[in-house]
Amino acid sequence: MSPIKIGFVGLSTTGCASTVLAPSLTHPDLKGEYDIVAVSTTSEASAQKSADKYSADVGHAIKAYHGDTSKIASDPDVDLVAVAKDFFLEWPAGASLEETRAIAEAAHKQGVRTIIGLQGRHSAALRKIKEILASGAIGAVKSTNVLAHVGREFPCWPPTVGEANQYVVEKKNGATRLSIPIAHQLDKLTYVLGNFASVTATDATFYPTGQVVDAKGKPTGKTIHSETPDHYIISGTLESGVLVNVFWRAGYSSEEGTGRRQFVWEIDGEEGTIRIESHKPTGAFTGLYEPDMYVNGQKVEVDRDDVIESVKTAWKQFATGEKGDYATIDDAVKNHELIDAIELSAREGRRVLL
Incomplete structure (x- = not known):
């Protein structure tokens, strides 16, 4: 069987794609199943830089495209990149529910397979949680609670x-x-415990403007206005009857010594509790780091060292045609429907049924 030849849109030399996705695809265990043959980025310089880097990784020359993604999508040497072919698409998989639905409709019309970059569901911690729940070790799950934080040291959203x-x-x-x-976190929650039946949300904006900083974190003197909230309280009921409470806050200091909890997720069963947590400044991004895990208060060891290994499993399932545990464009549509329901509830102050 010939390897699936990938044209990778947005694969630069830095960022999530370069630290998790590319290493998982070029892993020796997937040699012969996948081969990166082309990359496409926004500029000629970044595309060539990316092509040079990954050519060294895969052992052959990689084509460099930039600008209009139709160029890489029409390359006859590329098997997987666009809706006209089987495709991988990084989450959020569309800027809106309407856009994601349009992609899903096109994919179904073409009869292609899809895989979406919701890598967190492949973590060792989530696999362990599913195993514990299936064993009945904590009894019937009745409720779940999430506390998370995105600190100001992560220079993506205001402040x-x-x-x-x-x-x-x-x-x-x-x-x-x-x-x-x-x-990303709600995808992991529903992947483990099932879909929402209803949701109620409240949001708030405490940081309406953001200070723009350069690559070294130095202020540029520019300030920009934010159009979206930075705090969310999300509650609801899952189809299984499980009660959910989620509180995300942002913008505070994550410096060591504040004592601030960055990420805690508890799953309460009648006979016990599972808790995962991380004290890393970006610990809420559980697709990048394996959290600590506790079952009934006792620490349980999970494989914390290789997130790439977890993502590699999804790529292997996709290559062999297995349905697997990887997210598809239909999962992306479901997640966007939940996002819209949260925004609608917060805007109108009412419970929204899904």
């Missing part, structure tokens, strides 16, 4: 915004706190 991240403050671009870190 501190990196020069390259200024697009995130505009809601139309679909890169808000709700659509990225919060939705």
Whole structure:
């Protein structure tokens, strides 16, 4: 069987794609199943830099495209990149529910397979949680509680915004706190415990403006206005009857010594509790780090060292045609429906049924 030839849109030499996605695809265990043959970025310089880096990783020359993604999508040597073919799409998989639905409809019409970048559901911690729940060790789950924080040291959303991240403050671009870190976590929650039946939400904006900083964190003197909230209280009931309470806050200091809890997720069963937590400044981004885990108060060891190994499993399932545990474009639509329901509830002050 020939390897699936990938044209990777947005694969730069830094960022999430370079630290998790590319290493998982170029892992020796997937040699012969996937091969990166082309990359596409926004500029000629960044595309060539990316092509040079990954050519060294895969052992052959990689084509460099920039600008219009139709160029890489029409490359006859590329098997996986766009809706006309099987495709991978990083979450949020569209700037809005309407856009994601349009992508899903096109994918179904073409009869192609899809895989979405919701890598957190492949973590060792989540696999362990599913195993414990299936064993009945904590009894019937009745409720779950999440406390999370995105600190000001992470220069993506106000009060501190990196020069390259200024697009995130505009809601139309679909890169808000709700659509990225919060939705990533809600995907993991529903992956483990099931879908929401109803949701009630309250939001607040404590940081209406953001100070723009350069790549070294130095203030540029520019200030930009944020169009989206920075705090969310999300509660609801899952289809299983489980009661959910989620509180995300942002913008506070994450410096050591504040005592601030960055990420805690508890799952309460009648006979016990599962808790995962992280004290890392970006610990709420559980697709990047494995959290600590406790079952009935006792620490349980999980494989904390290789998030790439977890993501690699999803790629292997996709390559062999297995349904697997990876997210599809239909999961992306479901998540966007939940995002819209949260925004509607917060805007109108009412419970929204899904």
